[in-house]
Amino acid sequence: MAANNSLVPYDFFQQDVKLIIVQVLIMIFLCINFLLIVTFFKKQCFHGTARYILFAVTLLSDSLLLFLSNILVILSTFKITIHVWVCVIISVPALLYTTVTPVTLTAMTLERYVAICMPLRHGELCSTRRTVYCILIIHGLSFIPCTVIFSIFFASASLSFYKQHHLCAVEIFDIWQSHLRTAIYQLQFLIMCIIIVCSYVKIMKVAKAASGENKKLTTKGLKTVVLHGFQLLLCLIQLWCPFIEANPYFSSFKHVRYINYIMFYLAPKCLSPLIYGIRDECFFNALKIYASFGTYKRNVIEKFEK
Numbered sequence: 001m002a003a004n005n006s007l008v009p010y011d012f013f014q015q016d017v018k019l020i021i022v023q024v025l026i027m028i029f030l031c032i033n034f035l036l037i038v039t040f041f042k043k044q045c046f047h048g049t050a051r052y053i054l055f056a057v058t059l060l061s062d063s064l065l066l067f068l069s070n071i072l073v074i075l076s077t078f079k080i081t082i083h084v085w086v087c088v089i090i091s092v093p094a095l096l097y098t099t100v101t102p103v104t105l106t107a108m109t110l111e112r113y114v115a116i117c118m119p120l121r122h123g124e125l126c127s128t129r130r131t132v133y134c135i136l137i138i139h140g141l142s143f144i145p146c147t148v149i150f151s152i153f154f155a156s157a158s159l160s161f162y163k164q165h166h167l168c169a170v171e172i173f174d175i176w177q178s179h180l181r182t183a184i185y186q187l188q189f190l191i192m193c194i195i196i197v198c199s200y201v202k203i204m205k206v207a208k209a210a211s212g213e214n215k216k217l218t219t220k221g222l223k224t225v226v227l228h229g230f231q232l233l234l235c236l237i238q239l240w241c242p243f244i245e246a247n248p249y250f251s252s253f254k255h256v257r258y259i260n261y262i263m264f265y266l267a268p269k270c271l272s273p274l275i276y277g278i279r280d281e282c283f284f285n286a287l288k289i290y291a292s293f294g295t296y297k298r299n300v301i302e303k304f305e306k
Contacts, residue, residue, distance in 0.1 A: 018258055019077050025262070026070050029270050033063045035291060036277045043286045050126035050134075051115075052283065054108045055276045057135055061100040062269045068094045069265065075168055084161055087168035092146055095170070095181075099142035099188065101268075102235045105228045106192040107134055113199040116221045117206050145184045152180075189236045196232060200225045220279075227275045231268050238264040 037059050039046075046052040068090055075082065115122045149170075166172050170181070203225060207218035238260075278284055 015077060019074070022073060022261070022266075023070070025266055026066050029266065030063055030066055032270070032273050032277075033059045033066075036273055036287065037063070039277075039283065039287045039290050042290060046283070046286075048128050050111050050128070050131040051108060051276070053128070053131045054104050054111065054134070055283075057138070058101050058104050058108075059273070061097045061104065065094065065097040065101070066266075066269055068097075072168055073261070079167065081165035082168055084157075084164055084166055084172065087166065087172065088150070088162075090168060091170060092150065095146045095149065096139070096142055099145060099185070100138060102189065102192060102232050103138045103142050104135075105232055106195050107138060109196050109199050109225050109228050112221045112224055113202060116203050116218050141188070145181055145188075148184060149181055186236070189232065192232060193229070193236075196225060196229045200229070224275065224279070231275070234264055234268040238268070 037056065040052060040056045040059070046056075071090065072094070074080075111126055114125050118125070200222065203218060203221050207215065207222055210218045276283060277287060
C-alpha cells in the first residue's frame with residue numbers, strides 16, 4: 001500500500017513536467033506566429049499577394065487551434081469536467097481549423113503551380129479578390145466534417161445531455177462517429193495528396209525545361225511543394241493517432257498519446273513559419289526588421305551610407 005502511495009507523487013510529477021513542456025512549446029509557437037502575423041499586417045506589399053495572404057490564413061488557423069487544443073489539454077490533464085454545450089462551442093472551431101490548414105496548404109501548392117507553370121495567367125488567377133473567394137471556399141470545405149458530425153449529434157442527443165458535465169473530448173459526441181470523422185478526413189486528405197503530387201510532377205517537368213533564373217525559381221517551388229506534402233503527411237498521421245492509441249499493444253504505454261501530440265499535432269504547426277517565414281527572402285527581411293525593432297534596418301542603412 002505504501003508502495004502504491006509512493007508512486008502517486010511520481011505520476012503527478014511526470015504529469016506536471018509533461019504539461020510544462022507542452023505549455024513552453026505552445027507559447028514559443030504562438031509567439032513566433034504572432035510575430036509573423038504582425039509582420040504580414042504591417043507590410044502593405046504582402047496584402048496584395050496570394051501566397052502571403054494564404055500564409056497569414058495558416059498562421060491564424062494554427063494559432064487559434066493551438067490555443068483551443070491547449071485549453072482541452074489543461075482540462076484533460078486536471079480531469080476538469082464542463083457542460084457539454086460549452087464543449088460543443090470549443091469543439092466546433094477546433095474541428096473546423098483542424099482541416100483549414102491542410103486545405104490552405106493545398107491552395108498554396110496550386111498557387112505555386114500557377115506561378116511556375118502558368119506565369120502569364122498568375123496575376124489573373126491569383127488576384128486578391130480571387131484569393132478572398134478561395135479562403136471562403138477553404139472554410140466551406142473544412143466545415144463539411146463539422147456539419148456531418150454535429151448534425152448527427154444534434155439529431156440524436158437529448159436536451160438534458162447538454163447540461164451534463166463531461167471531460168471535453170470529441171469522443172463524447174458518440175464513439176462510432178470517430179470512424180466516420182476519420183473516413184471523411186482521410187478522403188479529404190487523399191484528394192489533397194493527389195493535388196500536391198500532380199502539382200509536383202507538373203512543376204518538375206517545367207524545372208527540367210527551365211534554365212538560369214527560371215531554373216532557380218522552379219527548384220525553389222519544388223522544395224516548397226515537397227515541404228507542403230511533408231506537412232500534409234504529418235496532419236494525416238494525426239488522424240491515425242486515435243487508432244494507434246486504441247491498439248492493445250500501444251495502449252499499455254502511458255507516453256504514446258503525449259508523443260503523438262508533440263510529433264503529429266504541434267510539429268506541423270511550426271513548419272508553416274519555417275516554410276514561408278524563413279525561406280521567403282522578402283518576408284524574412286521584413287521579419288528581421290520587426291523582430292529587431294527596426295535596428296536591423298538602421299544597420300543596413302548605415303552600411304549602405306558607408
